[in-house]
Amino acid sequence: MTRISRTPQWLYGWLLLLPSAVLLIAFTHYPIVRTLYNSFFTTPRGRIPARFIGLENYQALLHDEIFLRVLVNNFLFALGTIPASVGLALLMAVWVNGTLPGRALARTSFFTPTVLPMVAVANIWLFFYTPQVGILEKMLAPFGIHGVNWLGDPSTVLWCLAVMAVWKEAGFFMIFYLAALQGVPPDLTEAARIEGAGRWYCFRRITWPLLMPTTIFVLLNATINCFKLVDHLFIMTKGGPDNASSLLLYYIYETAFAYWDTAYASTLTVVLLGLLALTALVQFLYLERRAHYR
Amino acid sequence: MSEPSASECRGVGISLRSVTKIFGAFTAVNDVSLDIAPGEFLVILGPSGCGKSTLLRLVAGLESVTSGSMLMGGADITALPPADRRLSMVFQSYALFPHLSVRENIVFGLRLRKRGAQEVAERLEIASRLLGLGELLDRKPSELSGGQQQRVALGRAIVSKKPVCLMDEPLSNLDAKLRNSMRREIHALQRTLGITMIYVTHDQVEAMTMADRVALLDGGRLVQHATPAELYSRPQTVFAARFIGTPPMNLVPLHEAEGGAALEPGGAVVLPGVPGKGVLLGVRPEDIVLAPGGLPARVLDTEFLGADLLARCALAGGEVLVRLPGKREVAGGDGVRLVLPPQALHFFDAASGRRRDDILCGA
Numbered sequence: 001m002t003r004i005s006r007t008p009q010w011l012y013g014w015l016l017l018l019p020s021a022v023l024l025i026a027f028t029h030y031p032i033v034r035t036l037y038n039s040f041f042t043t044p045r046g047r048i049p050a051r052f053i054g055l056e057n058y059q060a061l062l063h064d065e066i067f068l069r070v071l072v073n074n075f076l077f078a079l080g081t082i083p084a085s086v087g088l089a090l091l092m093a094v095w096v097n098g099t100l101p102g103r104a105l106a107r108t109s110f111f112t113p114t115v116l117p118m119v120a121v122a123n124i125w126l127f128f129y130t131p132q133v134g135i136l137e138k139m140l141a142p143f144g145i146h147g148v149n150w151l152g153d154p155s156t157v158l159w160c161l162a163v164m165a166v167w168k169e170a171g172f173f174m175i176f177y178l179a180a181l182q183g184v185p186p187d188l189t190e191a192a193r194i195e196g197a198g199r200w201y202c203f204r205r206i207t208w209p210l211l212m213p214t215t216i217f218v219l220l221n222a223t224i225n226c227f228k229l230v231d232h233l234f235i236m237t238k239g240g241p242d243n244a245s246s247l248l249l250y251y252i253y254e255t256a257f258a259y260w261d262t263a264y265a266s267t268l269t270v271v272l273l274g275l276l277a278l279t280a281l282v283q284f285l286y287l288e289r290r291a292h293y294r
Numbered sequence: 295m296s297e298p299s300a301s302e303c304r305g306v307g308i309s310l311r312s313v314t315k316i317f318g319a320f321t322a323v324n325d326v327s328l329d330i331a332p333g334e335f336l337v338i339l340g341p342s343g344c345g346k347s348t349l350l351r352l353v354a355g356l357e358s359v360t361s362g363s364m365l366m367g368g369a370d371i372t373a374l375p376p377a378d379r380r381l382s383m384v385f386q387s388y389a390l391f392p393h394l395s396v397r398e399n400i401v402f403g404l405r406l407r408k409r410g411a412q413e414v415a416e417r418l419e420i421a422s423r424l425l426g427l428g429e430l431l432d433r434k435p436s437e438l439s440g441g442q443q444q445r446v447a448l449g450r451a452i453v454s455k456k457p458v459c460l461m462d463e464p465l466s467n468l469d470a471k472l473r474n475s476m477r478r479e480i481h482a483l484q485r486t487l488g489i490t491m492i493y494v495t496h497d498q499v500e501a502m503t504m505a506d507r508v509a510l511l512d513g514g515r516l517v518q519h520a521t522p523a524e525l526y527s528r529p530q531t532v533f534a535a536r537f538i539g540t541p542p543m544n545l546v547p548l549h550e551a552e553g554g555a556a557l558e559p560g561g562a563v564v565l566p567g568v569p570g571k572g573v574l575l576g577v578r579p580e581d582i583v584l585a586p587g588g589l590p591a592r593v594l595d596t597e598f599l600g601a602d603l604l605a606r607c608a609l610a611g612g613e614v615l616v617r618l619p620g621k622r623e624v625a626g627g628d629g630v631r632l633v634l635p636p637q638a639l640h641f642f643d644a645a646s647g648r649r650r651d652d653i654l655c656g657a
Contacts, residue, residue, distance in 0.1 A: 185389070194376045195406055210392070
């Protein structure tokens with residue numbers, strides 16, 4: 001006992017923090033700072049060392065048509081996937097929260113896409129979209145729609161990927177909504193029913209406001225995911241045709257590890273981090289005020 | 295549905311006719327028939343799992359009956375949805391909407407029914423004055439104490455001006471002291487408003503103090519429907535006798551003897567003229583008197599309760615509890631003489647548990 005008391009308390013604190021601090025600093029904090037630092041320099045090539053160029057990389061960004069293209073793509077992808085997957089998740093959760101026969105089976109099947117790895121999902125959906133022999137072709141042929149190269153046409157490719165992403169994501173978000181719905185006491189809806197509230201009124205005035213914390217959480221995750229999930233691009237399109245399906249993170253990958261322009265990739269990464277931080281901030285500041293936490 | 299006018303807001307009568315509710319293989323409410331007078335305070339009393347909450351939910355329309363019918367003010371309401379039954383309900387959990395302020399909680403139903411702003415304000419004003427909620431109107435339920443939440447739940451029931459109010463164990467989440475004052479408050483409120491009240495509880499004190507009449511349930515069946523006084527003085531079954539009264543009534547099996555009943559096989563006749571076979575003698579602890587000439591008994595132990603003293607006594611091979619004034623100086627091991635006053639004795643059939651009014655003790 002006496003030996004322990006002689007060792008300063010703060011040393012124990014730091015020793016306990018050390019393992020996780022080392023990992024966090026080495027793999028998270030240092031890379032972030034280093035990325036920011038690199039974005040102000042040129043890319044070192046061979047014997048030519050990196051040279052400080054201030055904001056030149058950021059200026060180049062504004063004239064980079066591919067960057068603007070992937071930014072718009074990412075925005076459209078977000079628009080196509082976030083409301084659809086969150087809405088679908090809520091719908092499925094409300095549905096399987098009720099008393100329907102085969103409820104466990106419905107829950108499981110909704111959740112299945114989530115447990116599949118994205119690479120496997122991409123391969124499956126690649127077959128769906130294949131021209132001539134794909135399932136989509138077969139299904140739409142009776143309606144006179146055939147010969148569409150779904151993933152080869154710049155006007156359809158992004159939406160095809162969005163549909164797949166919704167299919168993959170909705171089940172995951174459903175789980176959160178389902179958990180939240182089960183946490184809403186049945187007394188509340190019963191009290192509302194006695195007052196004469198219909199199903200829709202109950203949902204709008206009681207269930208939906210009580211789900212708000214979950215909605216914020218799910219929206220935030222959906223936003224992060226639509227920037228983060230690019231695995232399918234490697235399998236299905238490689239960002240093509242003509243960058244029509246490329247997303248910001250995929251473009252960063254290409255710039256860094258295909259073109260080896262690490263400084264410019266750092267610049268893009270800083271922009272991506274900034275965008276994510278901004279959306280998180282907006283969602284928390286705006287929605288948080290309207291949410292009720294129990 | 296049209297809103298009842300002010301005169302209609304006084305209570306209306308309710309009749310239950312052979313109401314039965316079966317969940318799968320479990321019969322929760324079994325053939326219950328009851329008449330509740332307009333403006334009456336009915337307490338549905340029973341142990342947990344006796345079907346009292348289910349019965350209330352059937353009246354509310356939150357569950358549908360398996361068979362039987364329900365009338366309100368003479369009209370059949372069996373198939374009506376809860377909102378059309380002209381009743382309000384206070385839940386055990388209060389069921390306050392956590393994201394709405396006290397004000398919004400109280401006027402939730404009025405908003406829903408699109409009442410005019412002035413009417414809403416007036417009714418809110420009346421309810422908040424009646425319940426002393428004035429300063430709490432802008433708070434959220436989570437910022438209120440249990441008693442305050444209870445008042446808000448009452449407020450929501452009051453502003454709806456429905457002629458019938460249902461309450462499901464509304465006081466069970468409050469501490470003992472608050473429960474006493476809220477009990478009185480709810481009772482006074484029901485009297486003031488003149489509404490018909492159906493109040494579910496497992497607490498016999500609440501039932502005895504508040505009720506005009508008590509419906510005692512056991513295993514889904516109606517055991518006795520009577521005033522609190524009658525329930526206490528003339529319990530119809532052994533269950534009713536044991537359930538009402540603290541400590542419960544003493545029940546002693548009688549034995550047949552020459553010319554009357556004995557307390558033990560082959561013992562002396564203590565109840566002349568009483569048939570001993572298959573009969574249970576019931577006597578409340580507070581009715582037993584210590585007096586010379588009584589039955590000889592020995593005090594096993596005592597419990598001092600302040601005003602009273604409970605003495606557990608060995609009497610003729612059995613045990614009885616005796617409630618004595620707290621000043622009585624009796625201790626374990628003492629020999630005492632117990633008098634069972636004939637007018638305070640109850641007799642029950644040992645097999646069916648039913649009261650036997652045909653037996654009179656002529657001692």
